[in-house]
Amino acid sequence: MKSIRKEILLKNPETLVQCISEYKKISSELEPLPVNIKIASVCSFTLRGFDTAISFYCAKESLKSDVYSAPYNSYSQEILNPESGLYAFSPDIVFLWLDTHSLAGDSYFNPLKKSADEWRAWAEETAENLLTLISRLENGSKAAIVVHSLEKPVFSPIGILEKKQKYGIFTAVDYINERLTSFAYENAGVFVFDTDSFYMKYGRGNLFSPKWYYLGDMKISPDSILKISSEYMAYILPRAAKNKKCIVLDLDNTLWGGIIGEDGISGIRLGPSPDGRCFSEFQQMLLALFKRGIILAVNSKNNPEDALNAIKNHPYMILREKHFAAMRINWNNKASNLAEIASELNIGTDSLVFFDDDPANRQLVRELMPEVEVPEMPSDPVYYPSVLQNMVHFNTLNLTEEDYKKGEMYYTEKQRKSLQNTSFSQDDFVRSLDLKLTVASNSPMDLPRVSQLTLKTNQFNMTSFRYTEDDIKKIISEGGTAYSVRAQDKFGDYGIIGAAIVRDSTDTRRIDTFLLSCRIIGRSVEDALFVALVSDAVQKGIHKISAEFIPSAKNAPAKDFYSKMNGRRTETESGILWEWVYEKAPVFPDILTVIRENQND
Amino acid sequence: MTDREKLINIFAEITGTDVPEINDNLKRSECEGWDSFNHLLIISEIESTFGKSIKSSDVEKINSFKDLAEIYGMS
Numbered sequence: 001m002k003s004i005r006k007e008i009l010l011k012n013p014e015t016l017v018q019c020i021s022e023y024k025k026i027s028s029e030l031e032p033l034p035v036n037i038k039i040a041s042v043c044s045f046t047l048r049g050f051d052t053a054i055s056f057y058c059a060k061e062s063l064k065s066d067v068y069s070a071p072y073n074s075y076s077q078e079i080l081n082p083e084s085g086l087y088a089f090s091p092d093i094v095f096l097w098l099d100t101h102s103l104a105g106d107s108y109f110n111p112l113k114k115s116a117d118e119w120r121a122w123a124e125e126t127a128e129n130l131l132t133l134i135s136r137l138e139n140g141s142k143a144a145i146v147v148h149s150l151e152k153p154v155f156s157p158i159g160i161l162e163k164k165q166k167y168g169i170f171t172a173v174d175y176i177n178e179r180l181t182s183f184a185y186e187n188a189g190v191f192v193f194d195t196d197s198f199y200m201k202y203g204r205g206n207l208f209s210p211k212w213y214y215l216g217d218m219k220i221s222p223d224s225i226l227k228i229s230s231e232y233m234a235y236i237l238p239r240a241a242k243n244k245k246c247i248v249l250d251l252d253n254t255l256w257g258g259i260i261g262e263d264g265i266s267g268i269r270l271g272p273s274p275d276g277r278c279f280s281e282f283q284q285m286l287l288a289l290f291k292r293g294i295i296l297a298v299n300s301k302n303n304p305e306d307a308l309n310a311i312k313n314h315p316y317m318i319l320r321e322k323h324f325a326a327m328r329i330n331w332n333n334k335a336s337n338l339a340e341i342a343s344e345l346n347i348g349t350d351s352l353v354f355f356d357d358d359p360a361n362r363q364l365v366r367e368l369m370p371e372v373e374v375p376e377m378p379s380d381p382v383y384y385p386s387v388l389q390n391m392v393h394f395n396t397l398n399l400t401e402e403d404y405k406k407g408e409m410y411y412t413e414k415q416r417k418s419l420q421n422t423s424f425s426q427d428d429f430v431r432s433l434d435l436k437l438t439v440a441s442n443s444p445m446d447l448p449r450v451s452q453l454t455l456k457t458n459q460f461n462m463t464s465f466r467y468t469e470d471d472i473k474k475i476i477s478e479g480g481t482a483y484s485v486r487a488q489d490k491f492g493d494y495g496i497i498g499a500a501i502v503r504d505s506t507d508t509r510r511i512d513t514f515l516l517s518c519r520i521i522g523r524s525v526e527d528a529l530f531v532a533l534v535s536d537a538v539q540k541g542i543h544k545i546s547a548e549f550i551p552s553a554k555n556a557p558a559k560d561f562y563s564k565m566n567g568r569r570t571e572t573e574s575g576i577l578w579e580w581v582y583e584k585a586p587v588f589p590d591i592l593t594v595i596r597e598n599q600n601d
Numbered sequence: 602m603t604d605r606e607k608l609i610n611i612f613a614e615i616t617g618t619d620v621p622e623i624n625d626n627l628k629r630s631e632c633e634g635w636d637s638f639n640h641l642l643i644i645s646e647i648e649s650t651f652g653k654s655i656k657s658s659d660v661e662k663i664n665s666f667k668d669l670a671e672i673y674g675m676s
Contacts, residue, residue: 014649015645015650016642017611017615017642017645017646049642212645215641215657215660215661216637218641221645222642222645223645223649
């Protein structure tokens with residue numbers, strides 16, 4: 001996949017045909033790879049070519065997709081019939097795009113056909129129907145559901161008086177969209193795609209052409225299918241756990257204008273001047289991403305004293321030392337610095353985005369580490385903020401308390417590391433942390449984070465099964481249990497850093513998911529979580545435990561955990577199955593404290 | 602590359618027809634890859650590539666490669 005990514009990294013087709021031909025070139029290489037994401041599109045009009053376009057954008061992000069396009073204009077049947085092709089396909093994500101014209105029929109062009117009361121009734125009925133469709137889809141599949149809001153019509157027979165009438169098609173559209181938004185607010189697995197913002201971003205006239213509409217019932221032109229596909233990636237990346245976690249920044253001509261080693265702290269451009277403001281605003285946006293849980297780091301060729309002086313003391317610097325989880329300010333090559341940063345932060349290099357104004361550095365990193373996202377930086381820095389605006393890579397399907405605290409957590413982690421360096425052994429180190437774990441089961445408050453962990457955790461993750469919050473609720477309603485582990489030590493609160501999902505039969509507890517955030521690996525938390533799962537089973541009279549380890553490209557750190565538990569080992573098609581028999585509950589490790597919460601049967 | 606050569610390449614790419622087989626005698630009814638969707642793709646790609654536009658009512662009058670080349674002035 002790395003070589004495919006490298007090949008198409010800089011290919012930015014402008015037309016659907018160019019995209020199809022680029023995709024053809026890599027399709028034989030893609031063919032043997034396993035599918036990472038199953039995408040379905042359900043539409044009230046023709047969106048032909050979407051399957052190739054979205055597969056192309058997925059391949060650009062090292063994802064092999066399988067795409068299902070529901071038959072033309074059969075969205076109701078597809079959703080309402082549990083035997084439909086859509087459910088047989090079993091998608092991970094569904095894009096549902098019903099346009100206002102399809103829903104309103106002829107009244108779309110002739111809104112005076114309906115009275116105010118009729119429009120009001122139509123809006124109520126349409127909203128109900130839409131929500132019924134979405135609920136059916138939600139209950140019938142494990143997919144994340146992305147539903148388009150209805151677009152505003154472009155024509156009003158009463159023109160400027162449209163907004164002055166009591167109730168018309170515009171009011172109806174607003175009402176339906178509001179209902180969609182509040183439904184998505186209540187349902188974690190449902191997202192609203194703002195169609196009008198999409199039209200606004202690219203210009204409706206550039207997306208829609210009467211020619212394609214009349215000739216082929218296409219509500220967007222063939223070439224615009226590329227635009228909608230690239231917007232959809234904002235949802236697909238987090239669903240496939242491919243969202244980026246860390247932004248690594250160059251300094252000179254990236255965070256400020258000029259070269260600190262030559263221009264000095266008073267010479268660099270940053271702050272309220274025509275040539276400094278774009279850097280300030282770029283930094284503001286990075287700070288906003290930091291506050292929502294994106295990690296920031298520095299990778300710069302400079303004398304560390306010069307650069308640190310600017311970071312600490314420049315009056316208009318917005319990002320300061322405390323915002324950077326790792327810094328490499330040296331004369332080494334930038335690719336090896338990136339590798340070091342990733343390993344220091346315990347994240348994969350494919351979680352990194354690298355900003356650098358120097359094309360040579362960008363080229364070097366793309367060449368050596370194609371998995372790192374390296375955006376093209378325009379030669380004029382006034383366009384820097386728009387580079388960030390157009391990136392979809394930081395999206396997550398939810399935001400938890402842990403995300404908002406992440407920056408602070410990396411700071412406390414640095415302090416822990418210095419304690420670790422002075423401890424004799426790993427156990428001594430853990431003891432000196434005063435680590436306290438709270439293990440909860442089926443705690444509704446914790447489920448968004450449990451889902452997030454299944455979606456994001458790649459390293460210490462036994463099976464790498466990805467679940468939305470709704471999936472987990474469903475597992476619980478079927479008798480399963482979702483465990484969450486919260487950790488605290490003398491330096492601070494880690495938040496929820498571990499999770500497990502188990503399903504019980506009469507005599508066996510099957511561990512479906514067992515994972516730990518990489519920050520806490522090696523502090524006996526995994527042992528404690530395992531003991532908690534086994535103890536609960538034993539208490540219920542279940543003595544057999546089974547668990548599978550399914551190897552992935554990244555979960556090597558989890559590989560040996562089950563093997564040290566002395567179970568029966570069987571090789572399976574997907575990995576290794578472990579089985580244990582516990583007559584009585586094992587004991588928790590004595591180097592930490594475990595508190596149990598909301599235990600239920 | 603002349604415009605006509607570009608046109609041939611576009612046509613070949615979309616319909617999967619081999620370049621040597623593309624000539625004025627090629628009929629839409631006899632060309633396997635020239636279905637109704639690909640027909641629209643050809644028009645769309647020509648219009649994006651050359652910035653030329655034809656009337657929608659002329660789109661369905663194109664029945665051969667000759668018609669296609671003529672209507673865009675690339676015969």
